[in-house]
Amino acid sequence: MFVNLIGLGIQDPLKIERYSLRQEAHKDVLKIYFRKQKGELFAKSVKFKYPRQVKNVLINNASHQYKQITEINRNLTLVIDELNAITKPAKPTDVDIKQKILSDLRHLEKVVSSKIAEIEADLEKLS
Template identity: 80%
Template structure:
């Protein structure tokens, strides 16, 4: 039912909770988050990088100059269409964005705390 997600190696698309998309240099980075399973501290996620497609387009209709522009990879648009069917994204309001930022900060704090504890435990083993 979701051939593009299956092609990425996602065997159970119904476990997808949400996704994020950002641009880094000449790549689009898609991160897919899965529902947290019982006993897991953090939900699993996978990251995919898609190179942006380069195109030369005429600067304006009267001149012979061209400029290079980038656009989203066609495969990525197909994956996003399938993700939108699964996640049913809703439009965000300002308060939703504030809540998301606070949630992201709390998540980051937990990740950093766990990583520090892990490094300290490794240091204790070396003593």
């Protein structure tokens, strides 16, 4: 099921808790963290380094100027897709969205009320 993760030597991909990705010089560093097992003081993690792919991109057609850019390794994108499938939280439900909208609306209401009170106070000072 998780062909790329198994290809990296990860025996049980479903034990993955999270991951981080950062860039160092001309490499992308992927660090995968596993769920802490009973009796372990720290959760285990593994680190993989992927060289960035170098491409020459035409920036000025008239003078034929090229610029060298780097981009993420294709194999790494496949691994990240699998990691997202494992670690990505469930999509928010309609109830969650409704609660967020109501919360935002209440906050906006307080901000507007406060601003109206501030403007009214400024008007009173002018009278």
